[in-house]
Amino acid sequence: MRVIIVGGGVIGLATAWRCAQRGADVTVIDPEPGGKASHVAAGLLxxxxxxxxxQPDFARFVLHSRALYPSFAAEVAQAAGTPVGFLRNGILDVAYDARAAEGLDRLRQMADDFGVRYRMLTPDDCHRLEPHLAAEAHTGMLSPDDGSIDPRALTRGLTAALRHAGGHLVRERAARLLLDTDTPAVRLSGGALLHADRLVLAAGPWTHLLPGLPDGLVPEIKPYKGQVIRLHGDTSVHHTVRCGYEDRAVYIAPRTDGELAVGATYEDTGYDEHVRAEGVADLLERVRRVLPAASRMRFAGADAGLRPGSPDGRPILGPTSRDDVLLATGHHRVGVQLTPATAEAMAEAVVTGRLPQIARPFGADRFASTVPTPA
Ligand SMILES: Cc1cc2nc3c(=O)[nH]c(=O)nc-3n(C[C@H](O)[C@H](O)[C@H](O)COP(=O)(O)OP(=O)(O)OC[C@H]3O[C@@H](n4cnc5c(N)ncnc54)[C@H](O)[C@@H]3O)c2cc1C
Known part of the structure; x- marks a missing residue:
């Protein structure tokens, strides 16, 4: 079976890899694989x-992906011959005031409902676990079985794993989809025409904009901009840390090389992908509030990316009204987290035509009432 995947972010690459492992002849088309949101994401899990x-069905899907992550990360790392920066270093949530503590109560309630292991912490516990954090915590919570992954290392690993499994990567733009033929085809920006038995559209917030799509086949995927800064230095945190204070939030994800990813802004500003001074200043202010020593760290860079938001805020997976055109997009704030479960579900849908049970609530067919079925 010939499978073309348009879009080589974490979602497209992981789906391609799983399809190749199931014997498909897979080609990913992307001028800049792993270069958009998947390059910018903090990778909190x-x-x-x-x-x-x-949304219990959504929670089940997230927890399923969480359960898959350790073996998924190990398998990618082994196939690629390079680590993918997967850390189960514990997620430490720190509330710096009563209002933020209410947020922790909600997390605690969910952890109880989901059977997730956690421990509530006193201010002293927080300080003992992370001595560099600002001291006057109100309360804290440690989820010891959770952590983060470095999405850049993951996309590099997935790219190598895909090649290893016999898949192809074409570094060109899908200039036009040809869907008025028996089987779908893609015209590349270089002029070549590629034919497929199954076409998977995984182009993040550009998915519904791909030229050649019939009206209504793909719902609008809205971009939600996020900026992240990276800091380097001796001051570190050992856990993946999320802090709340004065109705504001900041998270810090330590990488295996000592870098800290600090995020993130959340902006509704269309397709603007520029890092803005205002965003950087805001993140620096937030991180200094909770990690005062951050001021002395080396500023290693800042990035901006676009989270792909679906009309109902949930992923969009599986066959459209055309069985041979499938979607894998709309992962919004949790695309990295949902990568293992999405790849597994999409490979199943590509090969068998049906999503597995756990992924069916996210089927692209839920938008069918607004999608005209082609004659
Ligand atoms: C600041 C920020 C922080 C985040 N933090 C987290 C986090 O902590 N945890 C988490 O789980 N998620 C996080 N996310 C969300 C996560 O990054 C996304 O959900 C995920 O990366 C989406 O992956 P994707 O492959 O669908 O999209 P993308 O990574 O955007 O990939 C889409 C690809 O399509 C390609 N493309 C577009 N048009 C074409 C075309 N015409 N032809 C060929 N290719 C095309 C692009 O080049 C791109 O590589 C964050 C996002 C941001 C911006």
Whole structure:
């Protein structure tokens, strides 16, 4: 089976790798694989978050991905021959005031519901675990079985693993989709035409904009900009840390090389991908509030990316109204976290035509009422 995947972020690359492992002849098309949101993401892998409140099917999918992560990361690392920066170093949530502590209560409630291991902490416990954090914590919570992954290392690993499994990567833009033929085809920016038995669209917030799509086949994927800064130096944190104070939040993800990724802004500013001074200043202010020594760290860079947001905030997976055109997008704030579960579900859908049970609530067919079925 010939499979073309348009878009080589974490979602497209992982899906391609899993399809290649199942014997498909896979080609990923992307001028800049791993270069967009998947390059910028902090890579936090928390067991729960506010967006899962009241969405048990979504929570189940996230927890399923969490359960897959250790073996997924090990398998990518082994196939690629390079580490992928997967850390189960514990997620430490610190609330610096009563309002932020209410947020921790919600997380605690979810952890109870989901059967996730955690420990509530006193201010002294927080200080003992992370001596460089500002001291006057109100309360804290440690989820010892969770952590983060370095998404850049992951996309590098997935690219190598895909090659190892016999897949191809074409560093060109999909200039036009040709869907008025028996089987789908893609015209590359260099002029070549590639034919497929299955076409997977995984182009993040550009998915619905791909030229040649019939009206209504792909719902609008809205970009939500996020900026992240990177700091380097002797001051470090050992856990993946999330802090809340005065209705503000900041997280710090330590990498295996000692770098700290600090995020993130959340902006509704269209397709602007520039790092803005205002965003950097805001993140520096937030991180200095909770990690005062950050001021003396080396500024290693800043990045901006676009989270792909679907109309209902949930991923969009599987076949569209055309069985041979599938979607893998809309992962919004949790694309890195959902990479193992998405890749598994998409490979199943590509090969068998059906998503596995756990992924069905995210089927692209839920938008079918707004999608005209082609004659
Ligand atoms: C600041 C920030 C922090 C984040 N933090 C986290 C986090 O801690 N945890 C988490 O789970 N998620 C996080 N996310 C979300 C996560 O990054 C995304 O959900 C995920 O990267 C989406 O992956 P993707 O492969 O769908 O999209 P992308 O990474 O955007 O990949 C889409 C690809 O499509 C390609 N493309 C576009 N048009 C074409 C075309 N015409 N032809 C060929 N290719 C094309 C692009 O070049 C790109 O490589 C964060 C995002 C941001 C911005």
């Amino acid at each position: 928390p067991p729960s978050g506010d967006m899962l409140i009241g």
